[in-house]
Amino acid sequence: MTILSYLKALNRAITDEMDRDPAVCVFGEDVRAAVTNVTAGLVKRFGPERVLDMPISEQAFTGVATGAALAGQRPLIEYQIPALLFLAFEQIANQAHKFSLMTGGQTRVPVTYLVPSSGSRDGWAGQHSDHPYSLFAHVGVKTAVPATPADAYGLLVTALRDDDPVVVFAPAGAMGRREDVDLTALAPVPLGVGRVHRPGSEVTVVAVGHLVHDALAVAEELSDSISVEVFDPRTLHPFDWQGLSDSLDRTGRLVVVDDSNRSCGIGGEILATAAEQMHLIAPPKRITRPDGAVLPFAEELDRALQPSRDQLRTAIQTVAKAGGFR
Amino acid sequence: MPDSAALYRTVRLIRRFEERAVELVRAKQIFGGIHPYTGQEAIAAGTCAALRRDDLITSTHRGHGHVLAKGADPARMLAELAGRATGLNRGRGGSMHAADFGLGVLGANAIVGAAAPIATGAAWAARRAGSDRVAVTYFGDGAVSQGVVLEAFNLAALWRAPVIFVCENNGWATTTRTADAVAGTITGRAEAFGIPAARVDGMDPEAVLAAAAEAVARARAGAGPTLLECLTYRFDAHHTWEHTARPRYRTPEEVEAGRARDPLVIQGARVPEAERERIDADIEDLLADAVRFALESPLPDPATALDHLYADGTRVRAGAA
Numbered sequence: 001m002t003i004l005s006y007l008k009a010l011n012r013a014i015t016d017e018m019d020r021d022p023a024v025c026v027f028g029e030d031v032r033a034a035v036t037n038v039t040a041g042l043v044k045r046f047g048p049e050r051v052l053d054m055p056i057s058e059q060a061f062t063g064v065a066t067g068a069a070l071a072g073q074r075p076l077i078e079y080q081i082p083a084l085l086f087l088a089f090e091q092i093a094n095q096a097h098k099f100s101l102m103t104g105g106q107t108r109v110p111v112t113y114l115v116p117s118s119g120s121r122d123g124w125a126g127q128h129s130d131h132p133y134s135l136f137a138h139v140g141v142k143t144a145v146p147a148t149p150a151d152a153y154g155l156l157v158t159a160l161r162d163d164d165p166v167v168v169f170a171p172a173g174a175m176g177r178r179e180d181v182d183l184t185a186l187a188p189v190p191l192g193v194g195r196v197h198r199p200g201s202e203v204t205v206v207a208v209g210h211l212v213h214d215a216l217a218v219a220e221e222l223s224d225s226i227s228v229e230v231f232d233p234r235t236l237h238p239f240d241w242q243g244l245s246d247s248l249d250r251t252g253r254l255v256v257v258d259d260s261n262r263s264c265g266i267g268g269e270i271l272a273t274a275a276e277q278m279h280l281i282a283p284p285k286r287i288t289r290p291d292g293a294v295l296p297f298a299e300e301l302d303r304a305l306q307p308s309r310d311q312l313r314t315a316i317q318t319v320a321k322a323g324g325f326r
Numbered sequence: 327m328p329d330s331a332a333l334y335r336t337v338r339l340i341r342r343f344e345e346r347a348v349e350l351v352r353a354k355q356i357f358g359g360i361h362p363y364t365g366q367e368a369i370a371a372g373t374c375a376a377l378r379r380d381d382l383i384t385s386t387h388r389g390h391g392h393v394l395a396k397g398a399d400p401a402r403m404l405a406e407l408a409g410r411a412t413g414l415n416r417g418r419g420g421s422m423h424a425a426d427f428g429l430g431v432l433g434a435n436a437i438v439g440a441a442a443p444i445a446t447g448a449a450w451a452a453r454r455a456g457s458d459r460v461a462v463t464y465f466g467d468g469a470v471s472q473g474v475v476l477e478a479f480n481l482a483a484l485w486r487a488p489v490i491f492v493c494e495n496n497g498w499a500t501t502t503r504t505a506d507a508v509a510g511t512i513t514g515r516a517e518a519f520g521i522p523a524a525r526v527d528g529m530d531p532e533a534v535l536a537a538a539a540e541a542v543a544r545a546r547a548g549a550g551p552t553l554l555e556c557l558t559y560r561f562d563a564h565h566t567w568e569h570t571a572r573p574r575y576r577t578p579e580e581v582e583a584g585r586a587r588d589p590l591v592i593q594g595a596r597v598p599e600a601e602r603e604r605i606d607a608d609i610e611d612l613l614a615d616a617v618r619f620a621l622e623s624p625l626p627d628p629a630t631a632l633d634h635l636y637a638d639g640t641r642v643r644a645g646a647a
């Protein structure tokens with residue numbers, strides 16, 4: 001077994017796919033010097049033709065990746081900060097995503113968008129701390145938010161092999177994770193297949209990205225009193241509704257913890273779908289950022305607006321006790 | 327005649343402010359780090375010396391120098407960097423968003439190039455309101471490849487908006503050389519829209535002031551925008567994370583050569599030694615007080631984290647209910 005860090009897992013996924021498929025190329029700012037470390041060693045190994053440093057022209061290079069994909073390349077774009085997705089949003093949501101249907105299926109757009117350190121990254125303030133995965137799930141771009149190194153590897157490999165645009169969010173809160181893995185067993189992880197990290201019988205906690213680790217910690221703390229199942233959807237679009245339904249068949253009680261703004265976040269979609277179609281014996285709850293949150297700079301203000309373990313613990317206890325629907 | 331001592335004072339203030347701020351980052355008193363402005367002080371000092379108190383500026387991720395040169399209180403600025411309730415933005419903005427609307431500082435901006443159209447709009451509005459205020463928007467060499475900057479050039483030129491585009495060309499955008507990112511020239515980009523553009527020695531505060539004064543006069547007179555490409559060098563890291571991560575992209579020889587011309591030395595040579603010493607001592611006292619003020623100031627109350635989200639105080643749902 002080997003210790004694999006989340007960062008190294010991303011790096012390894014890109015390296016393996018570039019080795020396997022000469023069409024995979026990397027676009028981004030400072031990717032040759034690898035300031036995020038995700039692209040470390042790539043230019044040395046694959047050369048500057050396949051690892052391209054871009055001017056600060058996100059809208060243009062996102063569109064360039066679409067064009068390159070239409071003509072046979074499989075670009076990976078690294079965005080240094082989550083807000084760059086806002087700059088490139090038209091090119092992703094309205095261009096790359098729409099080619100397949102609008103051309104009557106004549107073409108595909110195999111581009112992967114990778115955001116290392118999404119969400120709050122400690123002290124980077126309002127314009128660098130968003131976590132807009134729900135926005136992409138909403139417009140229908142395939143969206144993955146891996147929580148562990150092995151899943152980061154597996155989902156990034158799958159994204160690179162997928163024939164559609166895929167956004168991969170690597171939450172800042174998960175980037176430091178390490179895991180003991182058998183490197184030869186690392187494998188692609190299919191989109192739309194969730195993972196039960198911890199089985200339980202009384203409450204299902206659906207946790208997204210880095211929050212999986214908070215959910216596991218809280219589940220462990222509560223283990224004497226409440227049996228908590230931790231379900232990690234891993235991809236938000238497509239979503240593993242069957243996996244969630246199976247979990248709720250076991251527990252009948254649901255708490256979602258999601259680093260999105262509350263209104264129109266994926267947490268709301270999960271609650272709605274469970275309420276419409278699944279087995280619930282008590283009103284569900286979600287822990288999110290507030291509606292329309294802008295993260296303030298100061299550490300205690302930034303923390304106050306993100307989902308916390310305390311909030312999650314309280315929600316689990318409340319849902320576990322709730323009397324049930326009549 | 328430029329006031330050489332005043333320019334020296336501004337350069338010295340920014341230099342020492344940045345050095346103290348870097349110390350506070352190392353001491354973990356500043357959360358998240360900063361983009362030091364060290365080496366580029368002549369540009370903020372020279373341009374702001376050409377402005378009135380009621381003129382407007384927008385700044386960048388590397389913005390401390392601009393905000394200080396426009397007259398912000400170093401103590402409240404430092405309190406902002408330290409995330410205190412007494413900071414310019416009440417601890418909500420931090421290093422990359424320092425703003426002081428009382429001084430026309432419409433805010434530093436963390437998105438490269440994003441402030442250029444904002445300054446253009448503010449300049450247009452100032453003229454529409456019947457004033458002769460002008461706006462200066464600072465951005466780096468990296469920003470000239472953002473579409474929105476070029477779109478702002480177009481609007482500013484069409485409307486003859488009283489805006490001065492100040493490009494701080496320090497040779498690098500993080501680890502990317504200007505030459506590897508910019509086709510053609512920076513001045514040529516402005517000239518293509520009919521905007522007069524000049525290259526300026528961005529290490530010499532008086533050269534910057536002379537060029538800025540001319541551009542400001544043009545803008546005030548209704549003759550429209552100007553672009554100044556100020557050639558400079560970033561003495562320190564792109565961001566303080568480099569102090570620990572140490573990415574290699576500039577050779578030590580290059581950094582040494584880049585630091586050879588120092589705005590502090592250039593401007594210092596124009597000020598009699600006794601006066602310089604007095605200014606230096608003064609600034610040490612000022613900054614000692616500023617550090618004390620910042621570190622003794624209260625932290626913001628977490629219960630107020632959503633304050634100021636909306637102009638009218640609209641309340642929103644919390645994240646847990």
Ligand SMILES: Cc1ncc(C[n+]2csc(CCOP(=O)(O)OP(=O)(O)O)c2C)c(N)n1
Pocket residue numbers: 029056058080081084087387388436437438439465466467468469496498499500560564
């Ligand atoms: C639109 C956008 N893209 C990328 C970034 C990340 N980033 C922050 S500073 C920077 C380099 C900016 O270079 P330049 O404009 O030359 O300013 P300098 O840092 O040299 O002062 C980059 C790429 C950002 N903040 N905004």
Ligand SMILES: [Mg+2]
Pocket residue numbers: 466467468494495496497498499500
């Ligand atoms: Mg630069």
